[in-house]
Amino acid sequence: MSKRLRPGAVFAGRDLVTVTGAPVRVPDPAQLTHLQFRRFAGCPVCNVHLRSFARRHGEITAAGVREVVLFHSAADELREHVTGLPFDVVADPDKRLYGEVGVESALRALLDPRAYWPILRAVALSLPAVIARRQPAPSGAPRGGRLGLPADLLIASDGRVLAAKYGEHVDDQWSVDELLTLARAERPRPPAGVVSAASA
Helix, strand or coil: CCCCCCCCCECCCEEEEECCCCEEEECCCCCEEEEEECCCCCCHHHHHHHHHHHHCHHHHHHCCEEEEEEECCCHHHHHCCCCCCCCEEEECCCCHHHHHCCCCECCHHHHCHHHHHHHHHHHHHHHHHHHCCCCCCCCCCCCCCCCECCEEEEECCCCEEEEEEECCCCCCCCCHHHHHHHHHHCCCCCCCCCCCCCCC
């Protein structure tokens, strides 16, 4: 039986610890939580993806969303790869939370034809920085392997899963625009007959 969470399911609240040692509550009691399940520390596709979120972090927070990103790597290894990211990053080297919510690993992560171009592009973008030693290289044998699939959950403050995406390949994940569209759809609407200041 699949453990995947669907919209309407309840994500049980829990206290996590970021790679910097800061506590983080999921879901956030005051705003939406975008829980991202990424792959291993230094994964080139993950790096490109997270940089797109970092560039638009202001828009994301303005939409009432808190980003929490998990990797299946140890905190010591992960820390050097995520320095400077403006959101919470959590290490889950034993894939406990991955398993609880049905985030899988499969050959299609890398072998799906839709993954070929994103992989080549991500490697090409990261290789110069790795060669110049401005960026650490990923492990040759990452903990949890190289076949992890991404996943995204958008969770309300009461734990209700509002939207979910389980990727079919390494680059099958929400873009910033897709996340913002989902988040804005969840904004409280004024009762019928009440005119908001924005529409007055």
